[in-house]
Amino acid sequence: MNWIFDILYYAGLFLILLGSVFLFLGALGIYRMPDLYNRLQAGTKASTLGAMSTILGVGLVHPQWFVKLFIIVLFIAFSNPLSSHALARASHRSGVKPFLKEGGEDAYAEEVAAEKARETEKSTL
Amino acid sequence: MNTSRKPSVSRYLYTFLIIWLLWYGFTTSLQPAEWITGAVVAALISFVTVRYFECCDPILFAPKHIVWFVAYFFVFLLALVKANFDVARRVLSPQLPINPGVVKFKTRLKNRFARMVLANSITLTPGTLTVDVVDDTYYIHWIDVKTTEPDAVYREVAWPFERILLKIYGE
Numbered sequence: 217m218n219w220i221f222d223i224l225y226y227a228g229l230f231l232i233l234l235g236s237v238f239l240f241l242g243a244l245g246i247y248r249m250p251d252l253y254n255r256l257q258a259g260t261k262a263s264t265l266g267a268m269s270t271i272l273g274v275g276l277v278h279p280q281w282f283v284k285l286f287i288i289v290l291f292i293a294f295s296n297p298l299s300s301h302a303l304a305r306a307s308h309r310s311g312v313k314p315f316l317k318e319g320g321e322d323a324y325a326e327e328v329a330a331e332k333a334r335e336t337e338k339s340t341l
Numbered sequence: 342m343n344t345s346r347k348p349s350v351s352r353y354l355y356t357f358l359i360i361w362l363l364w365y366g367f368t369t370s371l372q373p374a375e376w377i378t379g380a381v382v383a384a385l386i387s388f389v390t391v392r393y394f395e396c397c398d399p400i401l402f403a404p405k406h407i408v409w410f411v412a413y414f415f416v417f418l419l420a421l422v423k424a425n426f427d428v429a430r431r432v433l434s435p436q437l438p439i440n441p442g443v444v445k446f447k448t449r450l451k452n453r454f455a456r457m458v459l460a461n462s463i464t465l466t467p468g469t470l471t472v473d474v475v476d477d478t479y480y481i482h483w484i485d486v487k488t489t490e491p492d493a494v495y496r497e498v499a500w501p502f503e504r505i506l507l508k509i510y511g512e
Contacts (some may be wrong), residue, residue: 241432242428243434244432245432248437249432255442256362257428257484259416260465260470261428262425265421265424266425277443283366290447293461297471301472301473321486323444324472324473324480325421327445
């Protein structure tokens with residue numbers, strides 16, 4: 217029976233290593249990207265998979281914690297993208313312009329402008 | 342779900358049960374003190390959150406839906422791993438190959454929870470980030486814009502996930 221736990225142990229260590237590598241790449245992405253939105257892109261994806269894989273790895277090394285850690289992983293999978301969406305939305309609405317190359321499109325700016333126009337129309341009535 | 346309507350008793354019980362199960366998952370202990378505390382906490386939380394608790398309708402646990410959930414899980418996991426290698430490639434290459442922009446598309450999903458799942462999945466897939474959802478229009482920050490045509494964006498970004506979500510939640 218012991219060899220199963222050995223396999224789980226080494227698989228867990230491998231997942232922790234993989235998670236740390238992704239977390240490092242995410243940090244590097246936050247450093248290298250030109251603006252907030254691209255930084256969020258790099259940060260969200262890398263930190264989600266990095267944290268999930270690290271926590272699952274700990275769950276494999278200590279199988280008695282696995283259920284708890286699995287619930288935490290689910291929670292991260294739901295909450296991480298939500299928080300990055302909240303950050304992106306709030307920044308765009310408070311006027312942080314996305315970095316665009318020549319001919320780049322910002323469709324959300326039109327929506328925000330249209331919404332503002334509707335609101336001023338309402339307040340003048 | 343209409344949040345102004347009064348939730349039924351079975352709805353309360355169902356919410357209570359799911360939260361109690363979560364409590365068991367966290368404590369993994371069968372001592373009476375633990376499950377009594379769990380019941381009290383679950384009762385309080387279910388009383389407050391029952392109006393917003395629309396994720397786990399019992400109808401979704403029908404066998405054919407479970408098959409689609411498992412399929413969704415694997416599609417999602419594959420996309421997440423791909424997204425990370427995509428980030429790694431962009432971050433590690435010296436000239437930083439990005440062409441960012443914000444694009445939009447319209448979804449066919451009606452269910453609010455399904456829309457939330459779609460938005461989260463898009464955020465975690467290669468090169469895309471959901472900035473906002475206004476009614477049925479998604480605004481997506483795309484790190485490498487290939488097209489700004491909403492239908493083409495829909496096929497490129499949303500279709501792999503929406504295909505399965507439409508099977509589970511209907512149009």
